[in-house]
Amino acid sequence: MKKIITVIVCSLCCNIVAAQTYTLEQLKDSARHNNITLRNAQRSVASAAQQRKEAFTKYFPNISGTGFWFNANKGTARMDVNPSQMIPAEIGAAMAQQFPAEALAALQSPISMSMLKNGTVAGVNAVQPVFAGGQIVNGNRLARVGEEAARLQLELSDNEVERQTEQYYWQLVSLQEKMKTIAAVDTLLGDIYKDVDVAVRAGLAMRNDLLQVQLRRNDIESQRVKLQNGISIVRLLLAQYCGLENADFRLVANTETEPPMIQQQDYGQALLSTPEYQLLGKQVEAAKLQKNLAVGQQLPTVAVGAGYNYHNLLDNNRTFGMVFATVSVPISDWWGGSHAIKRKEIEYQKAIDEQHDKAQLLQIRMQNAYNNVVEARQQLTIAQRSIEQSEENLRLHRNFYKAGTTKMSDLLEAQLLYQQSLDRRTDAYADLQNKILEYRQATGQ
DSSP states (O other): OHHHHHHHHHHHHHHHHHSEEEOHHHHHHHHHHHOHHHHHHHHHHHHHHHHHHHHHGGGSOEEEEEEEEEEOSSOSEEEEEOHHHHSOHHHHHHHHHHSOHHHHHHHTSOEEEEEOSEEEEEEEEEEEEEEOTTHHHHHHHHHHHHHHHHHHHHHHHHHHHHHHHHHHHHHHHHHHHHHHHHHHHHHHHHHHHHHHHHHHHTTSSOHHHHHHHHHHHHHHHHHHHHHHHHHHHHHHHHHHHHTOSOSOEEEOOOOSSOOOOOOOOOHHHHHHTOHHHHHHHHHHHHHHHHHHHHHHTTSOEEEEEEEEEEEOTTSSOEEEEEEEEEEEOOOTTHHHHHHHHHHHHHHHHHHHHHHHHHHHHHHHHHHHHHHHHHHHHHHHHHHHHHHHHHHHHHHHHHHHHHHTSSOHHHHHHHHHHHHHHHHHHHHHHHHHHHHHHHHHHHTTO
16 A cells, blocks of 8 residues: 555656746747747748749849741632733733743733741740839839738737737636635635634534534635636646647746836837837838829830740741830720729828827827726735735634634634635736736837
8 A cells, every 4th residue: 555655656746847847938939939820920921021022023024935836727828929910011022922822821820829838936035124104113112011011910919929828827827826825725714613623512612603614615625626627728728829738837937026117108209119000101101102003004114125036937947036125005094094093092091091090099008008007006006905904804803703702704704805815916916917018018118
């Protein structure tokens, strides 16, 4: 039996030693490397970078090769030639004296000719755009804006991952602290139970008092079961969110040290460093470039080119080089294009108005976040004061009960107030940590 107990104890000790320990920063770092939302945001940045590189290739000549072979059932070019109509009258008179009549008669009959029954055409051409109404330049600028916007979206995703990780972390810490409170309260109730049991045996207290303590201990045990289930679920959520292979880990947390004070920022300056406001600026910039693109589509385009070609259409191999220039004027598109330009101008104005409106909301968000930090710190101070008061209240009621001047229900009520004050302090501490992070993110820190 002793060997079995020794094996069990050793196994438990090995599990405790094997459990990985994480700090909050380690969990955040793991989430940044493994969270699927952040991975997709990083892929969006890589995709935007490829789109920018693709747009850059429009500055260079467009080189294309073509080849064409055909074989028709008859010549694609046919014509009838009358030799008599092609011979001048003087030559015809001389021929009439020298050639027989049969030969002269043959010249009067039309001759049918057929060409281009089959052949091959091939060539390589390079076309360099000279003027495209600014479409290439603005297209490249728009691609760069898209890449910068993707990076800002990545920063927002990183903030969201940090916020969610910290919420899970402090939720788990809060539950674990409440489990410690349950253990302390259970020990306290055990001491009260022993005192009451002695008093009942001595005839100094009623058995009903003992039953009230036992009922409260049952309630504590029920709370313990719920906390264990909550801890298990939050562990799994935190492990999944941070990409941890094992949910059997321990957290390093110090809930005794009060979080440092924060300095209220200049919201006008802080606004410029927030990714939300910068993203609004990119939206305005993109809307302006799209308007410029719409204008450029209505302007003429000029290009120059050079090519080298081959054909054997007349049963002779021929190669030749050439240079050329093209001008394209979208005449029929001007009517619809004018409306497209006006539509883009309206969208540009909408983007400007949206930037101004949301900038004000972002500054209100900063002030609200700061107010929440101040309120959360005040709640923590009140909770800490309540612990001292409820602890003293519990001590007095225990003494009063021993002296026979108070009821068991009053003593248990004092115990409940003490437990609630401990839980409120735990929740207030976790809430303050979350509110501080929200304020830092709101002000672009």
